[in-house]
Amino acid sequence: MMRKLRGAAVLALGLGTVLLATGCSAGGGGSSSDGKVTMTMWQNSTTGPGQAFWKKTVADFEKTHKNITIKVQSIQNEDLDGKLQTALNSGSAPDIFLQRGGGKMKAMVDAGQVLALDDLVSSETKSAVGKGAFSAEQIDGKTYAMPVDVLPEGIYYSKDLFAQAGITDTPKTIDELNEAVDKLKAAGIAPIAVGAKDAWPAAHWFYNFALRACSEKTLNEAAASLKFDDPCWTKAGEDVAALNKTDPFNPGFLTTSAQQGAGSSAGLIANHKAAMELMGAWDPGVIASLTPDKKPLPDLGWFPFPTVAGGKGDPAAIMGGVDGYSCSAKAPKEACGEFLNYIVTQPVQEEYYKAFNAPPVNTAAQAIVTESYLKSVIAAYNDAPYVSQYLDTNYGQNVGNALNTGVVDLLAGKGNASDILTGVKDAAAKG
Amino acid sequence: MTNSLGEKTLADQRSPEGLSVAGGGTRRVSPPAGVRPVRRSKRWGQRFEIAVLSGPAIIIFLAFVILPVGLAAYYGFYRWKGYGVPTDFVGFGNYALIFADKAFHEVLAHNAVILVLSLVLQGPLAIVLALLLNQKIRGRSIIRVLIFVPYVISEVIVGTGWSLMLQTNGAVNGLLGNIGLGALKTDWLSDPKIAIWSLMLIISWKYIGFAVILFLAGLQSIPEELFEAAAIDGASYWQIQRRITLPLLGPTIRIWAFLSIIGSLQLFDLVYIIWGQYVASTAGTSTMATYMVGQGRNAGNYGYGNAVAVVIFIISLTIALIYQRFVLRRDTAGALTEGHK
Numbered sequence: 001m002m003r004k005l006r007g008a009a010v011l012a013l014g015l016g017t018v019l020l021a022t023g024c025s026a027g028g029g030g031s032s033s034d035g036k037v038t039m040t041m042w043q044n045s046t047t048g049p050g051q052a053f054w055k056k057t058v059a060d061f062e063k064t065h066k067n068i069t070i071k072v073q074s075i076q077n078e079d080l081d082g083k084l085q086t087a088l089n090s091g092s093a094p095d096i097f098l099q100r101g102g103g104k105m106k107a108m109v110d111a112g113q114v115l116a117l118d119d120l121v122s123s124e125t126k127s128a129v130g131k132g133a134f135s136a137e138q139i140d141g142k143t144y145a146m147p148v149d150v151l152p153e154g155i156y157y158s159k160d161l162f163a164q165a166g167i168t169d170t171p172k173t174i175d176e177l178n179e180a181v182d183k184l185k186a187a188g189i190a191p192i193a194v195g196a197k198d199a200w201p202a203a204h205w206f207y208n209f210a211l212r213a214c215s216e217k218t219l220n221e222a223a224a225s226l227k228f229d230d231p232c233w234t235k236a237g238e239d240v241a242a243l244n245k246t247d248p249f250n251p252g253f254l255t256t257s258a259q260q261g262a263g264s265s266a267g268l269i270a271n272h273k274a275a276m277e278l279m280g281a282w283d284p285g286v287i288a289s290l291t292p293d294k295k296p297l298p299d300l301g302w303f304p305f306p307t308v309a310g311g312k313g314d315p316a317a318i319m320g321g322v323d324g325y326s327c328s329a330k331a332p333k334e335a336c337g338e339f340l341n342y343i344v345t346q347p348v349q350e351e352y353y354k355a356f357n358a359p360p361v362n363t364a365a366q367a368i369v370t371e372s373y374l375k376s377v378i379a380a381y382n383d384a385p386y387v388s389q390y391l392d393t394n395y396g397q398n399v400g401n402a403l404n405t406g407v408v409d410l411l412a413g414k415g416n417a418s419d420i421l422t423g424v425k426d427a428a429a430k431g
Numbered sequence: 432m433t434n435s436l437g438e439k440t441l442a443d444q445r446s447p448e449g450l451s452v453a454g455g456g457t458r459r460v461s462p463p464a465g466v467r468p469v470r471r472s473k474r475w476g477q478r479f480e481i482a483v484l485s486g487p488a489i490i491i492f493l494a495f496v497i498l499p500v501g502l503a504a505y506y507g508f509y510r511w512k513g514y515g516v517p518t519d520f521v522g523f524g525n526y527a528l529i530f531a532d533k534a535f536h537e538v539l540a541h542n543a544v545i546l547v548l549s550l551v552l553q554g555p556l557a558i559v560l561a562l563l564l565n566q567k568i569r570g571r572s573i574i575r576v577l578i579f580v581p582y583v584i585s586e587v588i589v590g591t592g593w594s595l596m597l598q599t600n601g602a603v604n605g606l607l608g609n610i611g612l613g614a615l616k617t618d619w620l621s622d623p624k625i626a627i628w629s630l631m632l633i634i635s636w637k638y639i640g641f642a643v644i645l646f647l648a649g650l651q652s653i654p655e656e657l658f659e660a661a662a663i664d665g666a667s668y669w670q671i672q673r674r675i676t677l678p679l680l681g682p683t684i685r686i687w688a689f690l691s692i693i694g695s696l697q698l699f700d701l702v703y704i705i706w707g708q709y710v711a712s713t714a715g716t717s718t719m720a721t722y723m724v725g726q727g728r729n730a731g732n733y734g735y736g737n738a739v740a741v742v743i744f745i746i747s748l749t750i751a752l753i754y755q756r757f758v759l760r761r762d763t764a765g766a767l768t769e770g771h772k
Contacts, residue, residue, distance in 0.1 A: 108514065255707075
């Protein structure tokens with residue numbers, strides 16, 4: 001009896017130790033002694049051609065790089081940032097991951113969790129990718145991510161629904177936008193879809209009004225000081241409130257998500273249930289995956305955010321992000337760099353454009369873009385006097401989160417323009 | 432655990448000769464010295480057994496409950512972004528911010544409403560259903576299963592299903608329109624005046640099965656003889672329920688209420704699934720737990736989030752202890768067994 005018990009005790013102790021030990025040790029890939037390298041990669045396409053693109057790209061890359069294996073993991077877009085932060089903190093980060101840039105990238109750099117890529121970017125890559133795209137991935141002159149596409153923002157709309165409502169020309173000013181909203185409503189069409197459940201799509205209306213209201217200098221200074229005392233910020237909030245008064249958004253927008261399913265804002269556009277959506281250049285790809293036949297929406301059009309009277313911002317300025325990929329600090333340096341150089345080569349970038357319907361970052365690959373809306377996106381991007389990052393990315397997670405929540409509250413009738421800025425101040429105290 | 436001091440006093444009490452007469456336990460009055468060596472080795476064996484049997488559970492409890500609580504308390508004293516090691520010590524600064532935050536007052540109010548409404552809505556209804564299902568009626572087992580099924584379905588499925596049905600252009604509004612009750616169409620989830628009631632409806636639908644099952648089990652344990660005796664004495668059905676069933680169901684009801692209170696305080700998953708990461712506060716359904724995730728993880732203020740976690744822990748613990756002390760004590764008093772007998 002005693003002997004049995006003692007055996008059981010040793011077993012239990014052993015098991016406990018093993019449990020604890022395995023619980024504490026987790027990690028990304030690494031290189032083994034025989035020169036073989038295994039890396040993990042996190043990207044945010046969970047369906048359709050986007051996911052297929054990454055699978056194919058990695059398979060092609062592995063064919064020419066026999067010693068490198070890359071495991072691709074699809075992480076749902078809304079979950080990605082939280083999971084990534086947890087993984088980075090626990091030391092089990094993926095070797096290659098989608099980088100949003102801005103304040104989020106800065107926090108990772110400050111904590112020494114990403115690799116500086118300056119020695120790894122090849123000269124071919126440097127000449128193929130525009131300087132502007134790289135500048136979005138740099139902090140203090142050092143590059144921390146490889147840009148893969150440019151994502152300028154504007155309003156995507158259905159040409160058929162516009163015609164149905166008798167709108168002949170795309171709105172240039174905010175007054176023209178209001179007229180279009182009235183006409184669409186009269187025709188029984190929900191004018192603007194917005195996925196306020198995810199908060200940021202609603203907040204992008206505030207960001208674009210701020211882009212028109214505030215000067216470039218004010219925008220940049222706010223990124224450093226995180227103070228929003230300039231009256232232009234209140235004006236931007238009031239502009240959102242004024243727009244909201246016209247009741248332009250799809251019914252029940254507060255519980256509408258941005259990208260998931262036919263009931264999401266992108267799904268409403270894809271199924272002709274709403275006419276317009278303010279979004280970044282990834283939207284055509286998302287819409288295409290939500291149309292009944294999973295093909296790109298044939299009547300999709302694009303126009304830049306309308307001008308607003310009385311603002312200090314340049315009327316042609318554009319808001320836009322750059323998607324990039326970073327290597328985590330623990331990633332095998334050479335292999336990771338080689339893969340990142342590979343994904344911006346012209347053939348891969350052409351495939352990228354076909355998979356995501358988004359403007360590629362490789363200037364040679366941009367030439368094959370055929371869709372009228374993407375051509376106008378690229379033209380507007382190239383003509384813009386300056387491009388501002390999305391404000392939630394630019395001003396970091398904490399302020400971004402507070403801005404997003406404040407704008408949603410405003411749209412739902414809970415609080416006003418100055419409450420957005422009060423919320424930001426409160427948030428700043430918490431972190 | 433035995434304690435050598437207590438043992439001695441026990442032995443001392445036993446030794447007087449009067450005990451052999453009063454208790455009739457002559458066998459127990461043996462010289463303590465003769466017993467001790469045997470007892471000691473037995474005690475070691477017992478201790479060993481206790482260590483082996485409870486060891487794994489204690490290790491897991493310490494590692495996954497006590498350690499995280501301690502870490503949360505530690506991180507709660509820092510302004511910390513969650514990257515690297517915390518360095519910016521702020522003392523009780525985070526706690527001061529929490530209690531000054533209007534949004535936190537709101538979530539406290541929401542939690543209180545959910546707690547009270549859960550008890551008020553589910554309790555009486557579950558008792559009535561349990562009494563009904565305790566009768567011999569046709570299709571009883573099918574009704575039991577139907578009532579219990581929502582409890583078995585995972586929160587994510589329940590949340591997704593209800594949020595699709597209650598969308599402004601969802602099935603519920605469509606049904607109302609089709610049966611001529613179009614006037615009742617409303618924004619079930621987005622209107623702050625209605626959203627919390629929608630949430631209560633879903634919670635009640637989901638968890639009432641659990642209450643009913645508990646009460647049914649409680650009803651089964653009431654001896655049949657009591658009802659027979661009361662019936663012979665001429666008590667009506669309602670008198671029997673009022674005077675016999677309910678009082679004897681008391682312990683079950685009190686335990687259910689305890690579980691319901693704890694569940695209400697910690698409510699997270701349903702709200703998070705239905706309203707997502709951001710709009711629960713706008714819709715008026717945010718809870719302490721969604722506040723913690725929103726302010727901690729979404730905003731990246733991990734130090735602050737940990738402080739919120741500590742506050743939730745203290746609130747839940749306080750309420751649980753008070754309830755145990757003043758409500759549950761009479762139920763558990765006889766149920767606890769002493770260490771050695």
